[in-house]
Amino acid sequence: LAAPAPSEGTVSFDRYRIILERKPFGAPPPPESPRPISPAESFARNLRLSALLEVEGGGIKVGLVDKKTGKSFFLTEGETVEGIELVSASFDDEEAVLRKGNEMAVIKLESGEIRPLSPEEQRQRLIRTRRMSYRERRRQREERRSKPPPRPKYTGEELERHLREYQMECIRQGLPPLPIPLTPEMDAQLVAEGVLPPLEPEQ
Structure with missing residues (x-):
């Protein structure tokens, strides 16, 4: 059937369709990506990773310290404390x-580095976590147990010097x-x- 002719007083846009399909004004701009979050803006900016511990069944528990309040707490994978989930x-x-x-x-444990993840990185991390089955966790645990223990990073006088430096940094x-x-x-x-007040002389 033929398309009805436009009534008087109306305009048909069919004649302009070929022009619009050529996109004379160019393609529409892509949606604006969200601005990446800096470490200083991250919710984790005041957190320090203090420990990584193995729990029964092959899972991992982490120790965290809130540098602002001095409060420390532990989280196992999937657990949430005060809105923070491991x-x-x-x-x-x-x-x-x-x-x-x-977010x-x-x-990082050693360096204390904090790196906010982009939406795509978050998606990839979640996919990787969901794919890791209990069997995979058990296999990784057995592999760790079969490996010889790593050599300590510091020993002797070097260890004492490192502990003293860390003590001063904590203070x-x-x-x-x-x-x-x-x-x-x-x-x-x-x-x-x-950082510290001078010692008062003994009376």
Whole structure:
């Protein structure tokens, strides 16, 4: 059937269709991508990954410290505390993936680095976590047990020096100190930096 002729006073756009199909004004711009979140804006900016522990069944428990409040807590995979969920953790990569609301971030154990994840990275991490079955976790646990224990990173005097440096850094940041005493040299350094008040002379 022939298309009805346009009534008087109306305009048919059929004559302009070929022009519109050629897109004389160009293709519409792609949707604007959300601005990436910086580490300073991340919900994890005040968190420090303090421990990675294996739990029965092949899972992992992580220890976290809120550097702002000094509060510490543990999370197992899938567990949520105060709105923060442990999505996954890795002994090999020495990291934990945390989620709060719509944001996910990776926290490193050794360096303390915090890296917010993009929406695509979040999707890939969630897919990878869901695919890891109990059998896979058990296999990884057996592999770790069969490997010889790693050599300690610090030993002897180097270990003592590292602990002293870490102790001073904890005091500088207002974190709970390690149960080791300050040497006179460490105390003098912190006093010179204005972190600790000078000792009052004995009467």
